Amino acid sequence: MLELQGIHYQPATSEKVVLENIDLQVRYGKPAIIAGPSGSGKTSLVEIISGLAKPQRGTFYLEEQVLNQRQRRSHCGVVFQFPERHFLGLSIAQELRLGHRRLSGEQQSMALRRVGLANIDVRQAPERLSGGQQRRLAVAVQLLRNPKILLLDEPTAGLDWSVREEVLGLLAKISEQQILIVVTHEPELFKNWKVSEYSLLEGKLKNVSTLPKGQ
Ligand SMILES: Nc1ncnc2c1ncn2[C@@H]1O[C@H](COP(=O)(O)OP(=O)(O)O)[C@@H](O)[C@H]1O
Ligand SMILES: [Mg+2]
Numbered sequence: 157m158l159e160l161q162g163i164h165y166q167p168a169t170s171e172k173v174v175l176e177n178i179d180l181q182v183r184y185g186k187p188a189i190i191a192g193p194s195g196s197g198k199t200s201l202v203e204i205i206s207g208l209a210k211p212q213r214g215t216f217y218l219e220e221q222v223l224n225q226r227q228r229r230s231h232c233g234v235v236f237q238f239p240e241r242h243f244l245g246l247s248i249a250q251e252l253r254l255g256h257r258r259l260s261g262e263q264q265s266m267a268l269r270r271v272g273l274a275n276i277d278v279r280q281a282p283e284r285l286s287g288g289q290q291r292r293l294a295v296a297v298q299l300l301r302n303p304k305i306l307l308l309d310e311p312t313a314g315l316d317w318s319v320r321e322e323v324l325g326l327l328a329k330i331s332e333q334q335i336l337i338v339v340t341h342e343p344e345l346f347k348n349w350k351v352s353e354y355s356l357l358e359g360k361l362k363n364v365s366t367l368p369k370g371q
Contacts, residue, residue: 158182158205158305158335163214165197165204165359174200175211176359182305182352187327187336191343192356198339199237201356202307205337206232218304233298233334237310240282240290248285248293249278255297267296271326288319292326299330306334312345320345 163178174197182188192198203209205216207228216223218231236242245251252267253259268274271292276285282293291311298306311327312320328349330336338346343353353365 157184157217157219158337159217159220160205161215161217163204163211163216165200165209165211165214167200167209174359175204175361178214178359178361180354180361182335182337184335185332185350187331187338187346187349187351188354189343189346189349189351190337190339190354190356190361191341192339193341196356197359198341198356199309201361202234202236202309202337202339205305206234206307208234231304233301233303233306235291235294235298235306235308235311237313239294240287243282243290243293245282247279248276248282251282251293252278252297252300255300259300263300267300270299270330271296272322286319287315288322291315291323295326295330299334304335305337306330307337307339309339310341311338312340312342324349 160178160180163175165175166173180188190198190201204211205228207225210225216228243251245254249264252264256263265274273289273292273296282290285293311323315323324345327336327338352363355362355364
């Protein structure tokens with residue numbers, strides 16, 4: 157289980173508090189879906205959990221052990237919003253090697269299998285893949301680092317409806333082996349999942365999965 161206690165974050169460049177006294181617990185098999193409008197602090201929370209940014213106050217625990225910033229970086233995989241805009245590899249194989257420098261053929265096919273891309277030609281450019289396949293590839297790159305925690309920032313943004321289902325199905329599968337945190341402004345997409353739902357509003361996090369629907 158990943159646990160956040162009392163996280164408080166105000167970047168030096170911000171005049172207001174971005175994350176205020178955040179408490180959160182996330183277990184294997186039960187993803188946390190954190191929903192909030194633009195500017196509510198979703199991306200900041202991803203950056204804080206993954207150790208890319210440092211909060212002023214608060215403690216992180218993984219299996220009851222305190223995690224420092226460096227350990228958070230090594231335990232977290234992050235798929236940022238629109239990951240396909242940041243592909244660097246000239247081929248799919250090269251893109252995968254960015255996630256893992258000494259990648260064996262076996263590891264490569266296992267990662268591709270896990271994201272449902274077992275049958276693609278890895279010599280082609282990542283841009284040749286469809287929108288949904290590109291998102292899957294971005295997830296595969298992160299899985300190669302074998303992170304205990306996987307964070308996704310708006311994983312369905314900009315995708316067609318049919319493709320969204322495909323990406324959601326993949327996340328459901330992944331959540332059995334990784335602690336999964338998804339931030340999104342489209343929480344209704346996840347309504348058929350066994351998830352913990354949170355709302356983030358102006359930097360304050362609230363558990364909404366216990367509330368009756370419509371409140
Ligand atoms: N490094 C920073 N410097 C100044 N303001 C920031 C910084 N990071 C985030 N903010 C502000 O914090 C708020 C939340 O931003 P963000 O986490 O990107 O929200 P979201 O992802 O929900 O749209 C915004 O008002 C943003 O301008
Ligand atoms: Mg954002």
